[in-house]
Amino acid sequence: MKPSPRRKARELAVQAVYSWQVSKNPVNDIEVNFIADNSKRRFDIEYFQLLLRGVTTNIGSIDEAIIPYVDRPLDDIDQVEKAILRxxxxELKDCTDVPYRVVINEAIELAKSFAADDSHKFVNGVLDKTVKLIRPQE
Incomplete structure (x- = not known):
C-alpha cells in the first residue's frame, strides 16, 4: 500500500527538520528546496509546511516538552531521533485533530525507517510520557 500524502509530508518534514538541525541553513531555503526536489511526489505540501514551520518556530517549547523524558542532554540525542521527536x-501540541495514537505510531514508523535499530523504542517511550503532559484529556 502506498503511503498517504500526509505520511509522506511527515517523512519529508522529519528530513527537513534534520537538515535544518545539521546545516543551520535558513528554514525558508530548506522548505523551498524540499518542495522543489519532491515536486513529483504526491504529498500534502500544506501539512509539510505546517510541520516544518511549526517545529522551527516553536523549537523552545517543543524541546521543553521533550527534555524531562530523556535520559541525556538533548544535544546528545541522535539528530534523526531528535527530528522525529520534534x-x-x-503535532501533539498543535495538530489536535490528529489522534495522539496516530502521531505516536507515525513517529515509531519513521524511526523504524530512518533511525538506528532500536530507536523506535526510545521514540515510543519519550512520546508515551510526553503525551500525558500535552494531551492529558485523551
Whole structure:
C-alpha cells in the first residue's frame, strides 16, 4: 500500500527538520528546496509546511516538552531521533485533530525507517510520557 500524502509530508518534514538541525541553513531555503526536489511526489505540501514551520518556530517549547523524558542532554540525542521527536511533539501540541495514537505510531514508523535499530523504542517511550503532559484529556 502506498503511503498517504500526509505520511509522506511527515517523512519529508522529519528530513527537513534534520537538515535544518545539521546545516543551520535558513528554514525558508530548506522548505523551498524540499518542495522543489519532491515536486513529483504526491504529498500534502500544506501539512509539510505546517510541520516544518511549526517545529522551527516553536523549537523552545517543543524541546521543553521533550527534555524531562530523556535520559541525556538533548544535544546528545541522535539528530534523526531528535527530528522525529520534534515533529511528533509539535503535532501533539498543535495538530489536535490528529489522534495522539496516530502521531505516536507515525513517529515509531519513521524511526523504524530512518533511525538506528532500536530507536523506535526510545521514540515510543519519550512520546508515551510526553503525551500525558500535552494531551492529558485523551
Amino acid at each position: 515533529v511528533a511533539v509539535f
